[in-house]
Amino acid sequence: MSTDDTTPAPSAKLPCAPTNGGLAGTEDAQSRHAALLARIAQAALAAGRDPSTVQLLAVSKTFGPDAILALAACGQRDFGENYLQEALPKMAACAAHASWPMQWHFIGPIQSNKTRPIAEHFDWVHSVERERVAARLNEQRPAELPPLHVCIQVDVSGEATKSGCDPLEALALARAISAMPRLRLRGLMAIPAPSADPVVQRAQFARVKAVYETIRSEGIDLDTLSMGMSGDLEEAIGQGATIVRVGTALFGSRPSRTT
Numbered sequence: 001m002s003t004d005d006t007t008p009a010p011s012a013k014l015p016c017a018p019t020n021g022g023l024a025g026t027e028d029a030q031s032r033h034a035a036l037l038a039r040i041a042q043a044a045l046a047a048g049r050d051p052s053t054v055q056l057l058a059v060s061k062t063f064g065p066d067a068i069l070a071l072a073a074c075g076q077r078d079f080g081e082n083y084l085q086e087a088l089p090k091m092a093a094c095a096a097h098a099s100w101p102m103q104w105h106f107i108g109p110i111q112s113n114k115t116r117p118i119a120e121h122f123d124w125v126h127s128v129e130r131e132r133v134a135a136r137l138n139e140q141r142p143a144e145l146p147p148l149h150v151c152i153q154v155d156v157s158g159e160a161t162k163s164g165c166d167p168l169e170a171l172a173l174a175r176a177i178s179a180m181p182r183l184r185l186r187g188l189m190a191i192p193a194p195s196a197d198p199v200v201q202r203a204q205f206a207r208v209k210a211v212y213e214t215i216r217s218e219g220i221d222l223d224t225l226s227m228g229m230s231g232d233l234e235e236a237i238g239q240g241a242t243i244v245r246v247g248t249a250l251f252g253s254r255p256s257r258t259t
């Protein structure tokens with residue numbers, strides 16, 4: 001998902017051995033990462049797609065720098081975080097230890113008074129749902145950094161409590177963001193309502209894809225559909241996902257969040 005063609009793809013054959021003296025859990029990380037890449041590739045082939053068109057975003061929320069660096073040693077370069085306060089110290093710790101260029105994606109809810117650190121520290125933001133937040137990110141993106149890659153989060157769950165903009169408002173928001181010079185609009189992100197029924201999953205992902213095609217048909221250049229997680233990535237890839245965001249299947253189960 002780097003725009004720089006010289007950056008190795010996540011599947012590039014890099015040595016998976018720890019280079020900084022024995023990272024905890026490296027073998028587990030290696031086998032889980034390899035199994036997940038195979039699962040993604042299989043889903044892409046089943047959908048008649050080239051596996052290289054689907055990128056893996058490792059969702060590292062609640063996991064520490066050791067677990068993140070163990071995956072980075074396997075060639076994983078893109079990591080997603082939901083909570084700013086948790087993410088910033090982890091990102092600093094990883095930067096101090098990693099000898100690889102890591103890309104950080106913010107995927108959590110954004111409070112408008114917390115946009116500055118996001119604009120300053122992340123490469124991507126998947127969870128933009130309001131023009132006001134986009135405008136602040138645009139204003140606060142430091143001039144020495146490349147434009148911030150942005151996805152609009154769309155709510156296709158039909159539940160009023162879910163986050164994301166109304167699909168009917170996505171086109172207007174896409175137009176507004178396209179005009180912001182310090183942001184680079186890449187596509188849409190969605191977190192469908194959880195369902196164990198593949199038919200329901202598919203219908204929600206298809207809805208995101210339809211919004212994506214509507215925006216593209218208006219001449220706005222999008223290339224990213226960020227959808228699919230540990231439990232539904234096959235259905236998401238079947239409906240056109242270009243980034244799957246995976247936590248549990250890579251890192252194991254998370255402690256339940258109490259705050």
Ligand SMILES: *Cc1c(COP(=O)(O)O)cnc(C)c1O
Nearest residue numbers: 059082107229230245246247248
């Ligand atoms: C936690 C999270 C994920 C990963 O979910 P898993 O089911 O653990 O794969 C993906 N996207 C977002 C926005 C998340 O918060």
